[in-house]
Amino acid sequence: MYELVQVAENTFYINCPSKIGVYRTSPTSVILIDSGNDKDAGRKIQKILEAEKWTLEAIINTHSNADHIGGNTLLQNRLHCPAYCTPMENGIIENPIIEPSFLYGGYPFSKLRNKFLMATPSKAQDIATANLPDGMEIFPLGGHFWQMIGVKTPDDVYFVADSIFGEEIINKYHINFNYDIAAFFKTLDYLETLEGKMFVPAHSEATEDIHDLIALNRQKAEEILSLLLDICKEPQTFDNLLQKVFNHYALAMNHGQYVLVGSTIRSYLSYLFDAKKMDAYAEDNFMLWKSIEDIDK
Secondary structure, three states: OOEEEEOOOOEEEEEOOOOEEEEEEEOOEEEEEOOOOOHHHHHHHHHHHHHHOOEEEEEEOOOOOHHHHOOHHHHHHHHOOOEEEOHHHHHHHHOOOHHHHHHHOOOOOHHHOOOOOOOOOOOOEEHHHOOOOOOOEEEEOOOOOOOOEEEEOOOOEEEEEOOOOOHHHHHHHOOOOOOOHHHHHHHHHHHHOOOOOEEEEOOOOOEOOOHHHHHHHHHHHHHHHHHHHHHOOOOEEHHHHHHHHHHHOOOOOOHHHHHHHHHHHHHHHHHHHHOOOEEEEEEOOEEEEEEHHHOOO
């Protein structure tokens, strides 16, 4: 874990639970793409940089989830490097309490105020102001979070963050976090058009061809939509619906899964509602969800 892997002349990644990209801008300087999940990740990154005799120029955060920005604080404090992301993500990078608050839908109780959902605060600047190396490209990856981005290095290597997940994670968790399902499908369509030397998802193995992985992620999302429509043939409160989803996939409820899966299922319901395939209405002071095909007109 935390091995440095070279995938092109100047492009590397650090193999860890949330892969960290490294682009060498000169023989002695690098840019990081994400920073891992906590200060320990930051320490391990610094150790790698020192072993390679590299100076850290900057961090590009693909988005503000804690496992992608957790090393920012230590690296900025020790190495005095700027971090860049998109404006909405920067709000969370600088105010991490927003993430568990958003997921929970209110002030998060103590079990949700942990390093997995809430990184330590760090400073971030708009990626539009960054002085990027010639040939480095930033592109939007909507769906997973507010304004997530990907990075293409001049070596034609794509870092695609959490836009797609690997087969092992999909088969284990089934419902990976997504904020905007319509944007997620558009991102999958976009990824299918890309041609590159290598693709590096944050939570899957690096690969020269991501088409099978895209198809797997699309298939799982469509499966979840079909499941929700089936469950909601009879009216469901949200908590009843969530329980049925957990039972269907044999998932174990805990505080983190409650907010992560719960928030994602709400996003799927919004997608179905906007597509006029699901209705939501109040009855006896319950909000009920029902597949629209079965509602009497």
